[in-house]
Amino acid sequence: METLTGKAWKFGDGISTDHIAPGRLFHLRSNLPELAKHVLEDARSEFASQVQQGDFVIGGRNFGQGSSREHAPTIIKMAGVSAVIAKSFARIFFRNCINVGLPALILDTDGINEGDRLELALLTGELKNLTRNETYTFPPLPPLMANILSDGGLVEHIKKHKDFKLD
């Protein structure tokens, strides 16, 4: 797995799936490229148009709370985001991130500031803050979730193994 580099976009606590993929755009769920143009619009309106390939979404507590809509992590990934990093995640959102092949890392994000350059090495479990010259480590995923992520998501995982590969 390659090293991922980009800049940090900071978000607060309790970012909900309505912030990420608003209910008023329900009719765009079968048109993901169009829905992706509005990703996180209700949290930061400039995000969707300015995010660069490789950037990082940095959250606080309970990132992704609310609905089970997998469209939420899907459009974050489609926007080119390397990973979502937050102090904690809502359960369904976390599972959906891995299922769509979007790394979701649990980390105290207070030390990361808006615009910091970050470099993520998933394999070694290290996140470098190039701006602050700091290195953070994060807990590894459970083996099954690590397998799903390294296969590129749940669709690829099932295609490859015909079932969940539990260990």
Next chain:
Amino acid sequence: MGKTLVEKILGEHVGHDVRPNEFAGVRVDLAYVQDGTGPLTVRQLEKIGLEKLYDPQRSLVFLDHASPSPRQELSNDHKLLRDFCRKTNAIISDIGNGISHNVVSERYARPGDVIVGADSHTCTNGAMCAFATGMGSTDIAVAMALGHTWMRVPESWKVIVTGMFQKGVYAKDFMLYLIGTIEADGATYKALEFSGFAIDSLSMTGRFTIANMAVECGAKAGLFNSDEATAQFLDEQGRADDFKPISADSDADYEKILEFDAGTLEPMIACPHFVDNVQPIGSVEPVGVDQVFIGTSTNGRLEDFRTAAAILKGRKVAGGTRLLITPGSRKVLLDGMADGTFQTLAEAGGVITGPGCGACVGVHEGVLGDGEVCLSTQNRNFKGRMGNPKASLYLASPATAAATAVNGTITDPREFI
């Protein structure tokens, strides 16, 4: 060592005894999607190349969120889902049948089942003593195709509610209080198992309300014992044979025990824009309300509408306030027409819509205008939830909603009881 409800139900579906934090393959009894999540499920099944469902008669597709469809994109989604059901023999629950979780309670959920749905409020059927939990579209696609899924067995918390609810205070008020106390991520990854005198005395309507909102404090599931109330509910649905008594063992091992006294609770309100921003009604400003909405998988059952109708009987909705009434299922609509409940609500000035999710998801049937305020019986008040990020949402019980509709400002229902 005895077993929790979670250990009993998941153990049976894994094939051996399970303990918290174990990762296991779990047999699934029922898998479902709705019109917001289902189209992606269909496409993922195609991508994986799985066209045959494990058990089509236990795979359900609900058209409840945009129902009937308000625009062509969603009509095409509905078409896709209807075609999928024709091809695979999965069961379609078309527009007018009602909200997935409510219909699952009435027709499908059995005590002891494992139920997974592509909707976060799948946990509603924990009230039926099922291990019911929400997942994403792809997880449900795989569950429908393989007949099983994977889970991390959650730690259980025992939530004991003693005493009796005072007049004007309901299961909704308790659940809002609990969420306000432990906060929106307080029980993330945990299962809540509810018990105690106040819980045992609750009707299934109240239990559904509580289980529905388990996800609002992060929980993976919220479960109740299967007892006389469960048996009576199943009997009323013509499914008495599906009853099976199940209760947690008294010596089961819980990670945490939380105790509450129902008798000390007041009507509660969740204020904008977070479900855990909860205040007792006495501390909330009597804000003017443009729209009141009664319905949803949280509070869209006949008892909920009867509670509202008892307050609205012989009264009128305040000028300048709209009252929306959305039955949770066709059965609720029919039963509430037969007993005059919906007649009363319509006479008071309520707008009765067809069964479904109604205004809750912000797609149709009551989208709010800029700066407008809504008090709803639903489960979420996130910014933008009802289709407009410039609107504000308060959450409360059907009684508080009815009292608020009468006065046009947020009102303590005890004024009318």
